[in-house]
Amino acid sequence: MKTAIQRGWYFLAASPPVVLVAVFIGFPIAVTVIYTLGHLGGANSAISSIALHQVSSNGRFATFGAYREVLTSHSFLADLVATVWVTAVSVAVVLLLAWLVALYGRLSDTRLARLLTSFAVVPLFIPVVIGSYAILQFWSYGGLVKTLAHAVGLPGFPALGYTLGGVVLAEVWVSLPFAVLMIGSGLRSIPDSAFDAARDAGASVARATWTVLLPMNLVPTIIASSFTGISILGSFTVPYLVGPTAPNLLGPDAAQTFQSFNEPQQAEVIAMVIFALAIVVAVPYLWATYRSNSGAPSAS
Amino acid sequence: MQARKMRSLGGRGARVLLAGGMLGAGALSASVAGAYASTAASHKAAAHKPAALKGTITVFSQGDVNVQNLWSNTLIPRYEKSHPGDHIKFVFSTSSSENSVVFDELAASAKAHKNSVYDIVDGAVPAEAAAAKLLAPVTPAEVPLMKEINPDAFKVVNGEATPLRGSEVLIAYNAQAVPNPPTTLNGLLAWIKAHPGQFTYCNPADGGSGSAFVQAVLAKYTPAADNLKMSLGYSPKSEGSWSAGLAELKSLTPDIFQQQYPNSNQGVLTLLASGAVSMGAVWSDQATTALHDGQLPKSIKLMELTPPLAGGPDYLGVPANISATEKALAFQFINWTLQNPQQVGIVRAMNGTPAIEFQYLPKAIAAEFANYSSSPALPYSANTDSDMNSKWQSTVG
Numbered sequence: 001m002k003t004a005i006q007r008g009w010y011f012l013a014a015s016p017p018v019v020l021v022a023v024f025i026g027f028p029i030a031v032t033v034i035y036t037l038g039h040l041g042g043a044n045s046a047i048s049s050i051a052l053h054q055v056s057s058n059g060r061f062a063t064f065g066a067y068r069e070v071l072t073s074h075s076f077l078a079d080l081v082a083t084v085w086v087t088a089v090s091v092a093v094v095l096l097l098a099w100l101v102a103l104y105g106r107l108s109d110t111r112l113a114r115l116l117t118s119f120a121v122v123p124l125f126i127p128v129v130i131g132s133y134a135i136l137q138f139w140s141y142g143g144l145v146k147t148l149a150h151a152v153g154l155p156g157f158p159a160l161g162y163t164l165g166g167v168v169l170a171e172v173w174v175s176l177p178f179a180v181l182m183i184g185s186g187l188r189s190i191p192d193s194a195f196d197a198a199r200d201a202g203a204s205v206a207r208a209t210w211t212v213l214l215p216m217n218l219v220p221t222i223i224a225s226s227f228t229g230i231s232i233l234g235s236f237t238v239p240y241l242v243g244p245t246a247p248n249l250l251g252p253d254a255a256q257t258f259q260s261f262n263e264p265q266q267a268e269v270i271a272m273v274i275f276a277l278a279i280v281v282a283v284p285y286l287w288a289t290y291r292s293n294s295g296a297p298s299a300s
Numbered sequence: 301m302q303a304r305k306m307r308s309l310g311g312r313g314a315r316v317l318l319a320g321g322m323l324g325a326g327a328l329s330a331s332v333a334g335a336y337a338s339t340a341a342s343h344k345a346a347a348h349k350p351a352a353l354k355g356t357i358t359v360f361s362q363g364d365v366n367v368q369n370l371w372s373n374t375l376i377p378r379y380e381k382s383h384p385g386d387h388i389k390f391v392f393s394t395s396s397s398e399n400s401v402v403f404d405e406l407a408a409s410a411k412a413h414k415n416s417v418y419d420i421v422d423g424a425v426p427a428e429a430a431a432a433k434l435l436a437p438v439t440p441a442e443v444p445l446m447k448e449i450n451p452d453a454f455k456v457v458n459g460e461a462t463p464l465r466g467s468e469v470l471i472a473y474n475a476q477a478v479p480n481p482p483t484t485l486n487g488l489l490a491w492i493k494a495h496p497g498q499f500t501y502c503n504p505a506d507g508g509s510g511s512a513f514v515q516a517v518l519a520k521y522t523p524a525a526d527n528l529k530m531s532l533g534y535s536p537k538s539e540g541s542w543s544a545g546l547a548e549l550k551s552l553t554p555d556i557f558q559q560q561y562p563n564s565n566q567g568v569l570t571l572l573a574s575g576a577v578s579m580g581a582v583w584s585d586q587a588t589t590a591l592h593d594g595q596l597p598k599s600i601k602l603m604e605l606t607p608p609l610a611g612g613p614d615y616l617g618v619p620a621n622i623s624a625t626e627k628a629l630a631f632q633f634i635n636w637t638l639q640n641p642q643q644v645g646i647v648r649a650m651n652g653t654p655a656i657e658f659q660y661l662p663k664a665i666a667a668e669f670a671n672y673s674s675s676p677a678l679p680y681s682a683n684t685d686s687d688m689n690s691k692w693q694s695t696v697g
Contacts, residue, residue: 046408050432052686075694141558142574162560245503245561246697256693259400260505262686 036268038063052262070269078247080273086164086239086249087232087281090171094228095221097172098179103209106187117184124177132241135170136161162244170238175231179224186220187213219288226285230278250274354385357629360402361422362393366589370649371422378645379636386629391418399424406434406619416619419630426461426617431534431682435460435617442631445638448656453613455532456678461615462634463655465646467585468611468676469512470602472569477578484606485516489548491579496555500568501581503697505689507565508679512610513581514692515680518545531678539687546695553696561697572600581609584672585652592651604672611676613655 031043038057040048048054055065070076098120105117123131139145140161149157160166190213198208214221239249250270258267361371376388393399402418403425409416421429429435437459440446446454446462453463471488473481477498482491492499502510519527522545526538553559557577562568568580569587573596582602590596616637618630636642643654644665658666680688 046404046411049411050403050407050428052683073694075697142576159558162558240563245563246693256505257690260686261690261693262683263690 032268032271035265036066036272038065047264050262051264054263054265066265066269067272070266070273075246076253076270079250079253082164082247083233083250083274083277086167086171087229087277090168090175090232091225091229093168093172094175094179095183095225097176098183098224099221101180102184102187103213105184106190106213107205117180120180121177123173128174128237129241131173132170132238135166135173136242139166139169161242164244164247166242167239167249170242171232171235174235174238175228179228182220182224182227183217186217190216219292222284222288226281226288229281233277233281234274353625353629353632354383355625355629356387356389357419357626357633358389358391358417359420359422360391360418360425362395362399362402362425363423364394366650367423368392368394370646374645374649375637375642378642379633383636386633388633399428403428406621407432410434410619410621413621415622415626418619419622419626420633421617421619422464422614426615427457427682429617429619430457430460430615433458433460434620436620436622436627438462438618438631438634442628443635443638445635445656448638448660450657452678453655456613456681457615457617458533461617462638463613464616464634464637465643465650465655466611466613466653467583467650468604468653468672469509469581469609470584470587470604471609472572472580472582472587472596472600472602474572474575474578474599475601476599477575481579481601481603483603485520488579488605489517489552492552492555495578497557498578499555499580500557500562500571500577502565502568503561503563504692506563507568508612509565509568509581509583509586510561511685511688512612512677512679514545514549514688516605516607516609516677517549518542518688519677521545521548528678530680530684533681534683536687539684539691542688542691546691549692549696569596572596583612585650588651608676610679611653612679614652 035044035047038055038060039062040054040056053069055063055069057063101117101120105113137143139159141159143159143161146157146159149155158165160169194212194216195208198212199205203211234251235249236251236255240252240255243249243252250273254267254270254274257263257270261267359371359376361367371390371392376390379388380386402421406416406418406421406425406429426435435457438446438454438461443462449463453466454461471481482488488499501513504511504514522530522538522541526535526541529535530538557571562571565583565586568577568582569590571577572580572582573590584602587596587600587602591598591600591602616634618627618634622630637646638656640661643656643661646652647654647661647665647668653669653672654661654665658669679685
C-alpha cells in the first residue's frame with residue numbers, strides 16, 4: 001500500500017501538466033461551451049461585440065438557438081454526412097492496407113518485406129500540407145494521372161482533385177504510417193508459436209490469421225482505428241486543400257464559418273459536433289485500453 | 301487589393317509575387333525620380349514640409365511578400381530618411397490568421413480602455429475594425445491629402461480608414477480562344493452558358509476576385525439604393541433582394557469549369573495559365589504582375605466589364621485607443637503615403653492602382669490606367685461581405 005505522503009508526491013509531480021491543461025485547454029473549452037449556449041458576456045464579450053447572427057440566452061440559463069440553427073442547415077447536414085462518410089471509408093481503407101503491410105512484414109522475414117514496412121512509414125516525415133498539395137496536383141485536372149489516362153485513350157477518367165474521393169486518398173496517405181506502426185508492432189509481439197501451432201493443426205495462412213492473429217492483435221487495431229478516425233474527423237489541411245467547394249468536411253466548414261462568415265458562435269457549435277463525434281469514436285479506444293490495462297486474457 | 305479577402309485562410313492564397321515585388325521596387329527610384337520631376341508644384345510644399353513630430357509608431361501589415369517588400373524596402377526606409385528622428389516598428393505576417401489576432405487585440409484593448417499596441421493597421425484589419433467602430437475618424441486637419449481621394453472610398457469604412465493603394469477586379473480572357481470577348485456583365489453571363497467549362501471565378505470566401513463577381517451578379521437584381529446601403533454599412537434587410545442573383549449564380553454552376561470553384565485568387569490564374577479556362581475574374585494587380593513575370597502567357601488580356609466590378613482599396617487604419625501623440629504621428633505618416641512620389645512608388649511596386657485619383661498623378665502614370673474605371677463599384681462592407689459568403693456557400697457552393 002502506498003502511504004499518504006507517497007500519494008501526495010505523485011499528485012504534486014502530476015499537477016503541473018494538470019494545471020496547464022486546466023488553464024489553457026479546460027478554461028477555453030468551458031468559455032466556448034457557454035458561448036454556444038448563448039452567454040455573450042464575460043469572457044465572451046470581446047468576440048460577441050464583433051460577431052454576426054448571434055443567439056443570446058438573454059439572461060436565461062441557456063438557449064439552444066445556435067444549435068438549432070446549425071443543426072437544421074442543409075449545408076451543415078451535407079457536410080456532416082460527408083465527414084462521417086469520409087471518416088468511415090478512410091478508416092476502413094487504412095486498416096485494410098495497414099494490416100496487409102504489417103502482415104507481410106510479420107510473415108515474410110525477407111529484406112523486401114522489411115523495406116516495404118519501412119517504406120509505408122515515409123508519409124510520416126512529409127508535412128501534411130506538402131503531401132496534400134502534391135496529391136492535389138497529381139490527381140487534379142491536368143495532373144499526371146489524368147494526363148496519362150488521356151494519353152492512353154481514357155478521356156473520361158475521373159480527376160480526384162477537389163472531390164471527396166481525393167480527400168479519402170489524402171487522408172489514407174496521412175494516416176497509414178501510424179496504423180502500420182501500431183498494427184505492425186502488435187503483430188510482432190505475438191509469439192511465433194501461437195501462429196505455428198494453428199498452421200501445424202492444418203489451418204491455412206488465411207484461417208490462422210483470422211482465428212489467431214486478428215483476435216490477439218485486436219487492441220492495437222482498435223487503438224489505430226480510433227486515433228485515425230479522430231484525426232480525420234477533426235482534420236483541416238487535407239480537406240481544405242484537396243476537398244470540393246461543397247460539401248466538405250466539418251473542419252474547413254467551421255473555419256470558414258468563423259473567418260469568412262464572421263459567425264464564431266455557429267463555428268463553435270460545429271466544433272462541438274466534431275467533439276461529440278470524436279467522443280463516439282473514442283469509446284472503443286477507452287474500452288481497449290481499459291481491457292489491456294486490466295490484463296484481460298486476449299490482450300497482447 | 302486582395303488583402304481584403306486574404307484573411308480567409310492563410311497560405312491558401314499564397315501568391316508568388318516575390319519577383320514582381322522586387323523588380324518593381326528595384327525599378328522604383330529611377331521611375332519615381334522621373335515622374336516626380338514633372339509633378340505639379342502644389343505637391344512640393346507638402347513633400348518638403350518638415351516633420352513636426354518625432355517618435356516611434358508600430359505598424360501591423362499582413363499579406364504576401366510583395367506587401368512586405370513594399371513596407372520594408374520602400375515605405376519605411378524612405379519615411380525614416382525624410383523624417384529624421386521618426387521610427388517605424390513594423391510587425392508583419394504572411395499568415396492571414398494573424399489578422400484575427402490583431403483584430404482581437406484592438407477589440408479587447410478598446411473594451412478594457414487600454415491603449416492598443418498598434419498605431420497603424422494595414423491589410424484586412426481596417427475594414428473589419430471600422431465596421432466595429434474601433435478606429436479613429438480621418439479628418440482633413442490630420443490628413444490634408446485625403447481631398448485627392450474619391451470620397452466614396454471613405455464612406456465604405458465610415459470615414460475611419462484611409463486608402464493606401466487600390467486594385468480592381470477585371471475579366472481576364474485568352475485572346476486566342478476568345479477573339480471577341482463580351483464586354484458587359486449580361487454578355488458575359490450569356491457567354492458562360494454558351495461555353496460550358498470555359499469560365500471560372502473563385503469561392504468568394506477565399507478571394508476578393510470571386511466576391512466582386514458574385515457581388516456584381518447580386519447587384520443586378522438589387523435596387524441601387526440598397527446596394528449602396530450594403531456597401532456603406534450593414535443592412536441585413538437589404539440582403540433580402542439577393543435571392544434572384546443567387547439563383548442566377550446557381551444556374552451558372554453546371555457551366556463553371558469542373559463545377560468546382562477555385563479556393564484562391566491565384567487558383568483562377570493557374571487555370572488561365574494552363575489553358576483549362578478561357579475567361580475568369582481576376583485582381584488587376586495580381587494579374588498584371590503575373591503577366592510581367594511570365595506566369596501568365598501573353599495571350600491573356602485584361603478588360604473591364606460594364607458596369608465595372610468592385611474595386612478593393614487597401615486601407616490604413618489608426619486605432620481609436622492610442623495616445624494623442626501616437627495618433628498624430630500615425631496620421632502624419634498616412635498623409636505622407638498619399639504624396640505623389642509615394643503613390644507612384646506604390647503603383648510601380650505593386651502593379652496596383654493609386655489611392656489618389658488619376659488626375660493628381662503625373663500624366664505619364666495616369667495614362668497607364670486609361671483602361672481602368674475611375675469609379676469601380678464599391679465593395680460590400682465587411683459584415684455584408686460575410687453574409688454574402690455565407691449565403692453563397694449555402695445556395696451556390
